[in-house]
Amino acid sequence: MCADFTTHSYAPHVHEAFVVAVTETGGAEIKSRGQVGQAHASRLFAFNPGEPHSGWMGASHSWRYRGFYLPQPAIRAVAEGLGIDRIPYFLRNDFTDADLVAGFLQLHRRLQSADDTLAEREALLAAFGMLFDRHGDGGERPAAPPGDRALFERLRKIMAERQAEALTLDGLGREFGLTEFQLIGLFNRVIGITPYAYLTQLRLNTACRLLKRHHPIAEAALAAGFYDQSALTKHFKRCYGITPLQFAKAAA
Incomplete structure (x- = not known):
């Protein structure tokens, strides 16, 4: 992704992908793990799959950055290329590392030009190898209590199966013997965002998959569970900074 913002804010959201973002010019404020960090030209941000974060312009008048979004097949391919079993879990999200930023900017520009596959592959492994070696913690996300995790997995499955329906906090809570307040607390403990934000992300992920398969935007919006194309566009821009059409x- 190439982004060039003069005014924008990302609502709290998660990605199924592993995300890396490097700033070219300007900056923004990024919130994750309850902390606010400053995006600028010598700082790199990395987010584990499923990790909530948000962002806004702050005092900066512009923010131009390049982002990488690696879904699971790409994560496995990078790990295989580096000769490791899996990519590390990051216990921090922002790193002041000018060399690393330069490496990822070079990689992004090579991928954008798409003129030398060998050079692209070398730059990719060099950049991600440096990131994992310097800043990867090698651990895993601290696990939620087993009871919370098991209950969340049941809820997650139901929400995924019925995401196109008009789900409510009250209805979901009663189905699992929880009050609305308990349901919100469960989601915050296990995944760090509210049920509404999680459901919106499920719907956005579905819309993305349908758009990649060339479904019309209005059709993708309804199939994913949004009221109409306008609702999809609003949430899409808030989460990703681009429109479904873009x-x-x-993707095409």
Whole structure:
């Protein structure tokens, strides 16, 4: 992703992908793990799959950055290329490392030009190898209590199966013997975002998959569970900074 913002804010959201973002010019404020960090030209941000974060312009008048979004097949391919079993889990999200930023900017520009596959592959392994070696913790996300995790997995499955329906906190809570307040607390403990934010992300992920398969935007919106195309566009822009139409053109 290439982004060039003069005014924008990302609502709290998660990605199924492993995310790396490096700033070219300007900056922004990024919130994750309850902390606010400053995005600028010598700082790199990395987010584990499923890790909540948000961002806004702050005092900066512009923010130009390049982002990488690696879904699970790409994560496995990078790990295989580096000769490791799995990529590390990051216990921090922002790193002041000018050399690393330069490496990822070079990689992004090579991928954008798409003129030398060998050079692209070398730059990719060099950049991610440096990131994992310097800043990867090698651990895993601290596990939620087993009871919370088991209950969340049941809820997650139900929400995924019925995401196109008009789900409510009260209805979901009663189905699992929880008050609305307990349901919100469960999601915050296990995944760090509210049920509404999680459901919105499920719907956005579904819309993205449908748009990649060339479904019309209005059709993708309804199938994913949004009220209409306008609702999908609003949430899409808040979460990703681009419109569904821009995403569909890029995917094509």
